[in-house]
Amino acid sequence: MMTYDLLLMRFGEMAIKGKNRKRFEKAAMAHVLTILEAFPRASVRKEYGRFYIMLGGESAPAVIKELKKVFGIASISPVVAVASELEAILHTAASFMGSQTLPEGTTFKVNARRVWKDFPHSSHEMNRLVSGPLLRELPSLKVDVHNPQIELRVEIREDQTYLFSEVIPGAGGYPLGTNGKAMLLLSGGIDSPVAGWSAMRRGLEIECIHFHSYPFTSKKAEEKVIRLAHVLSTYSGEVKLHLVPFTEVQTLLTKAKQDSLMITLMRRAMLKIASALAEQNGALALVTGDSLGQVASQTLPSMNVIGRATELPLLRPLIMMDKPDIIQLSQEIGTYDLSILPFEDCCSLFVPKSPSTNPNLRIIQKIEATSPELTQEIEAAIVGTRTMVLRPGVQPPFNEGEEVIQEDWF
Amino acid sequence: MIYFDHAATTPPSEEVLRTVNEVMTRHYGNPSSLHRLGEDSDKLLRRAREVCAASLGVQSAEIIFTSGATESNNLALKGAALQYRNRGNHIITTAIEHPSVYECAKQLQVLGFDVTFLPVNGEGKVTAEEVMDAIRPETIMVSIMHVNNETGSVQPIEVIGLQLMATQPKVLFHVDGVQGYGKVPISLKESGIDLYSLSAHKIRGPKGTGLLYVKEGVSLFPLLAGGGQERGMRSGTENVPSVVGMAKAVRLAGVGVQARMLKLNALRKQFIEGLIEIPEVILHSSLEGSAPHIISFSLPGMKAEAVLHMLEEDGLMVSTKSACSSKAAEPSRILLAMGASEAAASSGIRVSLGEEHTEQHIELLLASLNKAVSRLRHLKGGH
Numbered sequence: 001m002m003t004y005d006l007l008l009m010r011f012g013e014m015a016i017k018g019k020n021r022k023r024f025e026k027a028a029m030a031h032v033l034t035i036l037e038a039f040p041r042a043s044v045r046k047e048y049g050r051f052y053i054m055l056g057g058e059s060a061p062a063v064i065k066e067l068k069k070v071f072g073i074a075s076i077s078p079v080v081a082v083a084s085e086l087e088a089i090l091h092t093a094a095s096f097m098g099s100q101t102l103p104e105g106t107t108f109k110v111n112a113r114r115v116w117k118d119f120p121h122s123s124h125e126m127n128r129l130v131s132g133p134l135l136r137e138l139p140s141l142k143v144d145v146h147n148p149q150i151e152l153r154v155e156i157r158e159d160q161t162y163l164f165s166e167v168i169p170g171a172g173g174y175p176l177g178t179n180g181k182a183m184l185l186l187s188g189g190i191d192s193p194v195a196g197w198s199a200m201r202r203g204l205e206i207e208c209i210h211f212h213s214y215p216f217t218s219k220k221a222e223e224k225v226i227r228l229a230h231v232l233s234t235y236s237g238e239v240k241l242h243l244v245p246f247t248e249v250q251t252l253l254t255k256a257k258q259d260s261l262m263i264t265l266m267r268r269a270m271l272k273i274a275s276a277l278a279e280q281n282g283a284l285a286l287v288t289g290d291s292l293g294q295v296a297s298q299t300l301p302s303m304n305v306i307g308r309a310t311e312l313p314l315l316r317p318l319i320m321m322d323k324p325d326i327i328q329l330s331q332e333i334g335t336y337d338l339s340i341l342p343f344e345d346c347c348s349l350f351v352p353k354s355p356s357t358n359p360n361l362r363i364i365q366k367i368e369a370t371s372p373e374l375t376q377e378i379e380a381a382i383v384g385t386r387t388m389v390l391r392p393g394v395q396p397p398f399n400e401g402e403e404v405i406q407e408d409w410f
Numbered sequence: 411m412i413y414f415d416h417a418a419t420t421p422p423s424e425e426v427l428r429t430v431n432e433v434m435t436r437h438y439g440n441p442s443s444l445h446r447l448g449e450d451s452d453k454l455l456r457r458a459r460e461v462c463a464a465s466l467g468v469q470s471a472e473i474i475f476t477s478g479a480t481e482s483n484n485l486a487l488k489g490a491a492l493q494y495r496n497r498g499n500h501i502i503t504t505a506i507e508h509p510s511v512y513e514c515a516k517q518l519q520v521l522g523f524d525v526t527f528l529p530v531n532g533e534g535k536v537t538a539e540e541v542m543d544a545i546r547p548e549t550i551m552v553s554i555m556h557v558n559n560e561t562g563s564v565q566p567i568e569v570i571g572l573q574l575m576a577t578q579p580k581v582l583f584h585v586d587g588v589q590g591y592g593k594v595p596i597s598l599k600e601s602g603i604d605l606y607s608l609s610a611h612k613i614r615g616p617k618g619t620g621l622l623y624v625k626e627g628v629s630l631f632p633l634l635a636g637g638g639q640e641r642g643m644r645s646g647t648e649n650v651p652s653v654v655g656m657a658k659a660v661r662l663a664g665v666g667v668q669a670r671m672l673k674l675n676a677l678r679k680q681f682i683e684g685l686i687e688i689p690e691v692i693l694h695s696s697l698e699g700s701a702p703h704i705i706s707f708s709l710p711g712m713k714a715e716a717v718l719h720m721l722e723e724d725g726l727m728v729s730t731k732s733a734c735s736s737k738a739a740e741p742s743r744i745l746l747a748m749g750a751s752e753a754a755a756s757s758g759i760r761v762s763l764g765e766e767h768t769e770q771h772i773e774l775l776l777a778s779l780n781k782a783v784s785r786l787r788h789l790k791g792g793h
Contacts, residue, residue, distance in 0.1 A: 218444050220452075337471060404437075404450040409429045410461045410657055 002099045004060040004078040007053040008164060009067065012074035012172050020178070027175035027203075028072045034237035035066045038393065052079075064168060069235050071201050072178075073170030077153075081160045084119060086129065089161050093130050093152065094137055096163050100150070107144035110134070112154040119156045130154055174203025176236055181205040182285035182315060183278045185270060186229060186241070188221055188343060191289030191318055193228050193335035194326050198317035199287045200235055207281055208232065208239060209274050211246035221343035226388070226396045231335050234392040242277055243386045246270075249377045256367045259352040263297045264359040265367065268309035269378060275310045276382050285313040291326065292319050296355035305361045411725045412771050416612075417559055417589060417704050417762035418729055423614040423662065426655045430616055434651035441648050442637065451650045458650075458657035462621055465664035466598055466606070474622045474640045475653050479588045479609035480510040481633075482622040483553075485644065486584045486605040487514045489630030490551050491523055497580065498548030504528045504536050504565075505747040506558050511586055512743075515553070524548075533696050534563030534748045538570045542577070551582040556590030560731060560744040560760060561694045562704030564594055571602035582628065588612055592663030593671065593701050604628050608660070610652065615659030619652040666765075674702035674763050677772055681705055681761065684776035688783055692754050694745060703763045708745070708754040712786045717759055720782035726775055729760040 011028070025046065032051060036042050041056035042063060051073075055063060060078045067076055082092040097108075112126035121129060130152070135141055155162040184196040186208040196206050210225045226241065233239035246269075253265045274286050290298045297306060307314050318326055330336040368374055390396050413421065422430075433454060439447030441455050456470070463470040476482045491501060503515050505527045515525045526544045528536045541552060552574065554565050567585055574583050584605035590596060592613045598606055606623035610616055624630060624643065636645025663670075685691055685707060694706040709717060714730040721728055731742045741755035750758075761775065 219446075219449060220444075398453075404453050405457050406432075408425075409433060409454075409654055410457060410661065 002078075002080060002096060004055060005081040006055055006079045006162070007060065007063060007067065008077045008079050008162070009051040009053065009070070009170065010074045010076075011049055012072060012170070013174075024072060024175050024178050027178045028070060031070045031072075031176045031237065032067065035070065036063075038066065039063055068168070068170055070175075071171050071173045071203065071235075072175035074172060075170050076168045077164040077166055078168075079162045079164040081162055084116060084156055084158065084161045086121065089126075089154065089156075089163075090130060090133055092163055093134060093154065096165075097134055097138055097141070097150075097152065102138060102140045102150075104140045105142055106140055106150060107142050107148045108134075108150040108152060109143060109145045109148040110152045110154060112156065114156045116156055116158040118158070123156075126154060126156065171201055173201035176200065177203065177205035179203035180285075181207065181281070181283040182287045183242075183274050183281070183283045184208045184287045185274055185289070186210045186225060187289070188224050188228065188339065188341075189289065190330050190336065190339040191291060191294075191326055193232060193289075193339060194330045194333065195287055195289040195317045196232050197235060197329070197333045197335075199315060200232070202317075204285075204287070204315075206232065206236065206239065206287065207277075207283060208241045209244060209270075209277055210241065211244045211270055211273075213247045213250055214245070216247060216250075218343060220341075223398050224338055224341050224343050226390070226398065227338050228335055230390045230392070230396045231333070231338065233390040235333070237392065239390045240281075241388050241390060243388070244273055244277075244381050245384045246273075246381060249273075249374070249381055252371065252373055252377050256371065258363075258367060260354055260356040261359055261364060261367070262352050263355045264302060264305055264364055267297050267302075267306045268364065268368070269374070271306065271309040271314075272378055273381055273385075275312050276378075277385065278312055283312075285315050286310060287315045287317065289318055290316040291321055291323070294323065296357045299357045301358040302356070305359045305364055308361065411727065412767075412774065414726060414728045414761045414763065414767075414775060416764040417562075417760060419611045419617065420614045420764060422611070422616060422655075423659065425662070426615055426659050429658050430651045430655040433654045437650060441650060442639065451648075454650055454654050455648055458653045461657040462660050465660045466623060468598055468623055469626065471641075472623055472626055474624055474643050475648060475656075476620045476622055476644055477618055477649075478611070478620040479508075479586065479607050480620075481644075482607035482609070482620045483508070483510040483584075483586055484514050485622055485630060485633050486607060487511060487518065487551070487553060488633055489643070490582050490584070490605065490628070491518050491521075492631035493629050494550045494582070498546075498550045500524045500526070500546055500549040501551050501553065502526045502528065502541060502544045502549060503553040504530060504555070506530050506534055506560075506563075506744045507553070507555055508559055508586055508588065511553055511555065530563075530747050532749050533699060534558055534561045534694070534744070535565060535699070538566055538573050541570050542573055545578055545581060549578070549581050551584060553584040553586070555586040555588075556596060557588075557594055557701040557704070558744065559589045559704075560742060560758070561706040561748070562589070562701040562762075563695070564590070564699055564701055567596060567603070568601040571600075575602035589701060589704070591660075592667055593674070593703050595667050595671075598623060610656035610659050613659045613663040615656040616652040619649055619656045621656070621660075670765055671702050673765065677763055677767055677769070678702055678705060680769060681763075681772045681776065684772070685779070688780065690783060690787070692750070694748065694750065694758070705761045705763075706745075707759055708750065708757045709759065709783060709786070710751065710753040710757055712757055712783070714757045714759050716786060717779075717782050720785065721775070721778050724774070724778040724781075726778055728775075729762070731758050731760065 039058040042058045043054045045052045082088045110127045110131040112123045114123045150165050152165050182204045184206045186192045208229045212222050229239050229241040249269050437451050439451040441452040459470045459473050462473050519525050582604045585603050586607045588609045604625040608621050610619040632643050634645045639645050690709050692708045742758045745755035
């Protein structure tokens with residue numbers, strides 16, 4: 001195993017957006033700095049289109065694992081730094097390549113770049129000077145300049161020369177919060193956390209809204225959602241979670257005795273509450289985990305009727321995705337294991353036997369209009385909303401009362 | 411009294427006693443109950459699982475709490491054999507396993523499984539080659555203990571695991587880690603281990619509690635059906651106070667492994683050097699390649715039980731064979747498997763060390779042992 005000195009982080013598509021570049025870089029830098037708080041020996045340096053992380057002895061794989069959460073980063077490369085002298089470069093190139101498992105016939109090429117023009121050998125010369133000894137010392141290597149399996153990059157700079165080959169994909173997208181703020185409707189399921197992550201990846205700041213039906217649902221269901229939001233906070237450094245008491249609204253809606261329309265009515269009430277919370281918190285869109293056709297409330301006719309309950313743009317990052325792909329993403333971002341915990345959320349309790357897949361907008365509007373208390377209950381739910389802030393590394397505040405876990409027991 | 415029988419069980423640590431006491435007093439709720447008392451217990455259980463998982467370098471979801479290593483081993487062997495019987499009917503283990511693996515394998519033979527009991531060499535070890543050679547297309551699992559409970563011999567778990575991973579990824583690898591954990595470092599992930607058994611009371615935790623690591627993706631046929639606790643693999647209301655106590659013991663044992671190894675190795679060396687001065691002694695534990703806390707030897711012709719009681723008169727507690735089989739009068743299966751004579755295998759004595767021991771303790775033990783031997787020497791076989 002090589003010991004790496006720094007990490008090279010490259011920006012993605014945002015780097016080409018001239019005017020906004022500064023703002024984007026600033027946001028990405030803030031995100032990087034939050035993550036590096038956990039690695040006190042590491043520091044960061046900004047260069048055109050790149051960040052350099054000086055590891056200072058921190059473990060490269062551990063830091064990379066966390067930095068892969070930084071949105072807007074296209075790729076990360078672990079780098080070995082060496083004095084800009086030919087002998088030192090050759091020596092390090094040999095140990096760099098020698099530390100890798102190279103099956104017989106591994107193709108490679110050297111790609112040297114002389115940034116510091118006072119270095120005595122040109123880029124072209126360096127390609128030859130570096131690859132020659134490598135081919136002699138490591139007989140399993142073969143040169144392929146067009147499509148090599150390993151491309152050893154040698155960047156000669158005035159202070160130091162950087163050697164690297166591995167290119168690890170980053171999160172991509174846009175830096176955190178550079179595209180504004182939206183409210184995420186967070187259930188306890190698999191989809192909505194993935195939708196939230198996708199929105200964050202695209203540069204949206206996210207505040208989560210969860211509707212709970214305590215005492216119809218357990219505190220465990222609520223705790224599960226807090227944990228999900230906590231996972232999301234590891235991607236943003238901080239996430240707000242609004243817990244909306246939804247029991248009274250639901251109870252009221254059941255009085256309409258329209259079992260098959262219950263889901264539609266509930267979803268519309270949720271969107272109304274979410275829109276009000278969006279306004280209070282300066283968000284300009286709602287994000288949901290809807291995936292076309294997945295359940296009755298996600299058919300096109302249902303989405304049409306439900307979506308009309310809000311005037312805000314409804315963003316549905318997963319709308320055209322298949323379930324296996326969503327599950328895979330949720331495993332990658334670390335929400336899957338929480339999502340599959342078997343606690344009922346507010347919807348599952350009131351799910352009718354056969355929910356309508358084709359609700360009628362006029363009937364829905366009529367039911368809502370003939371229930372004068374509905375507006376009041378929605379208002380009460382908004383007022384009764386509890387908000388908490390979740391931060392990575394900080395134990396989330398679970399149920400009130402004395403702390404159960406005494407650290408000295410463990 | 412000086413207790414030299416740590417391989418049988420260990421005195422629980424002060425911290426574990428306090429933890430178990432406090433948790434048992436305050437958190438009697440059933441973790442499956444929906445009210446707050448239940449939720450609190452569930453939280454403790456979850457944290458205990460996290461602590462155990464972190465100590466073993468695995469994920470929380472991969473830890474199954476059991477009633478101890480006997481259950482863990484039974485669940486690993488029978489659970490895997492029954493679950494994967496469609497893959498084949500062949501199981502590989504060794505001749506020197508603890509009875510909770512050995513007898514389990516015998517039961518599986520009765521149920522129609524074909525079991526290979528690999529022999530061991532004079533040092534009580536199997537080699538990776540022997541394991542790999544025994545593998546057939548219908549082999550479903552390999553079960554090998556990390557450290558032998560009678561002699562302290564250490565098996566090449568990592569080499570076997572790596573070879574299995576590389577060439578036989580479908581063959582499950584179970585390791586009985588009861589005597590090894592906290593004494594000989596091991597990495598479950600890097601050794602390609604799929605199932606790993608631990609017992610709390612061997613590492614200063616409470617009795618009646620253990621765990622089984624079940625690698626993600628491995629399923630077991632549950633032996634205890636019921637309320638579906640432990641992801642359905644082990645039903646039964648969880649023993650929350652003991653499990654929390656175990657988490658503490660597992661953490662402390664894991665944290666101190668290097669320092670403990672150094673200390674116990676020095677004491678062990680001191681003891682063995684004194685021991686081989688006694689002409690009648692046949693040593694079964696090698697100086698190198700054995701766990702640091704177990705020394706096994708025989709005094710052929712001298713009744714082991716008599717030696718034990720003579721040491722006991724001086725306030726020193728040792729063991730004949732292993733605790734689980736020491737009441738039976740037969741020669742040790744383990745020592746016979748290592749090639750010991752009938753006389754040597756019938757007169758095995760085991761000394762097992764703990765962190766609280768000092769050089770003075772070892773001196774006392776050696777003096778007492780010399781005294782006992784010189785008394786028995788005149789009795790011609792001790793009868």
